[in-house]
Structure formats: structure tokens, C-alpha cells
Amino acid sequence: MLTQPKVNFLYSEPHTLESQVGNTPLIRLRRVTAGLPPTIQVLAKAEWFNPSGSVKDRPALNIIREALASGKLDVSSGQRLLDSTSGNMGIAYVTFGVALGVAVTLTVPANVSPERLAILRALGAEVLLTDPLEGSDGAILEARRLAAEYPDRYYYANQYSSPANWQAHYFGTGQEIIGQTEGQMTHFVAGLGTSGTFIGTARRLKEFNSDIQVIAMQPDAAFHGLEGLKHMETAIKPGIYDETIADANVAVNTEAAQDMTLRLAREEGLFVGISAGAAAAAAIDVARTLTAGVVVTVFPDAGFKYLAERFWEK
DSSP states (O other): OOOOOOOOOSOOSSSOHHHHSSOOOEEEOOSTTTTSOTTEEEEEEEGGGSTTSBTTHHHHHHHHHHHHHHTSSOGGGTOEEEEEOSSHHHHHHHHHHHHHTOOEEEEEETTSOHHHHHHHHHTTOEEEEEOGGGHHHHHHHHHHHHHHHOTTTEEEOOTTTOHHHHHHIIIIIHHHHHHHTTTOOOEEEEEOSSSHHHHHHHHHHHHHOTTSEEEEEEESSSSOSOTTOOOTTTSOOOTTOOTTSOSEEEEEOHHHHHHHHHHIIIIIOOOBOHHHHHHHHHHHHHHTTOSSEEEEEEEOBBGGGGTTSGGGGO
16 A cells, blocks of 8 residues: 655645545435446545546646655746646646646647636636647647757646556545445446546555456547547557556447436536546446446536537537
């Protein structure tokens, strides 16, 4: 088991940034799970309760803290934090960047939801748009180019390869789920983007109880409408991704994820994003194969950043 690193944080008052991140509610899904036997529960972590509204607050703050504490990021010299993002991680970076005096530059696919783009600009991030046809991979390649060309100007956070990404979930998300379920969970299902949420949480859960089944979810095709998620077979694989950790892998198509997102809003009163709809669809599919169990998944964010999507009109 890893040991929590000791860092001399910049904030020492009782209400630190760390105290505001994590410890999100675990919500039981009831109506969309109708038909499952009473011996099965499907639960979801409500990550929109984090300060910037998504699960990405966990790794973003951890990455910034580590970079400042180690001296890799030198704000006194005017150095900026640089990374690629499809939106949520960027929003988290700039939210904490403002609080900690860190300037942020982000490479972002031009087809990111307009709500996310507006939030990034409102918070003061420098946003560099990349080819929408290249998706998140195009944004990654542009960030790499800038980091190589201007090493003094940028600290390249590289969320896809930073151990601070998955460690935030190992020490946070995984430990919270163990406590909230009183150790009774049997299955964990999470989507793959940077893979940090799945990898970090799964590692902690497996250390707690190796019988817990950890299941990775991803889109079913290279071209999909699930922002923040990666089709690993055709995408640039994150450096932190370890394909040996998952006990099983499941695929979700865009239409099924959108339908479940609508059902969560209209049947459960949970206004969540599309990746949460995909997570719920995958978790319920897993639950249908069981006779008893506690299935936990992660809802990365709320639906406010996706209102431009046409599926809401159904």
C-alpha cells in the first residue's frame, strides 16, 4: 500500500483547498435499476460536488501541488502550467490556478462543448484550439510541441502520464468508496479517459479486497460522442494506463449513453453529463449479470456543460 507523501502545502489554515475536494456523496440509483433483485445495489459517486464541478478537481489539485512543492513549476519566473484537455481538467486547473497564483495555458479540441469553452475563458485560461477532427489526441500533440519548443515558458503537467493523477484517486476516491460502502462493494465500474480515475481507484480497492471486480468502460468506436472518454485501441494511450488492472472491459455506444443520461435526469432527478450516462449504462449492465452485489461507479460531472447537445430535446 502506498504511503501518503508529506508535502509542505502553501495553505495552512483550516479550510484548505484540499478540504474542499473529494468526500463526494454516494448516491443509490433506484428507478433506472428497476427490475434488478433487491439483493443488488448500484451506487454512483456524485463528483459534481467538487469546487469546479467535476471529478477532475482531484488530480488537478494534486498535480499542481506536487509541481509547486517540487519546484518543477516556478511561478516566480512567470512560468505557466500547460496541458491538453477536453474541458473538465482544464476548468479544474484554472480554478485552482487562480487560487494559487498559477497561470494556465490549455490546448483544447475546437469541438469541445461551448459551455466548457466559455467557462475556461471566463476563468482566464489561455485557450489554444486544435483540429476538432483529431480530438483529444490532437490537443495532446500540440501541448507536447509547445512544451518542447518553449521549455522555459511552460511546465507541461501532462495529466496522461503524471502519477499524481492516479494517486489522487488512490488516496481519495478509492478510500472514500471503501468507507462509504463499509467495505461491502463487490464491483467497480469507471470510464477510461486519462484512465486516472479507474487506475487509482482500482488499485486501492484491490489492495483492500482482491475479490472486488474492477471493470473498465470505454466508447465502442473510435469516433464517438462521449467527451472525456477514450477508445483505447485507436487513441494515444496514456502513460499511466495499465491494461492489466481491469478484471473486465466493457464498451458503451454514444446513443445508449445519451439515452441513459436522459433517464437519469427524468427518472432519478440527476442532471449529469454524458460520460455519467455511459458509466450508469455500463454499471447497470454489469449488475444485470449478478444475483447479489454492490456495484459502484463514478459520475464525473453535471449536465450543465452539455446543454448544446441535441439529445436533450428528445
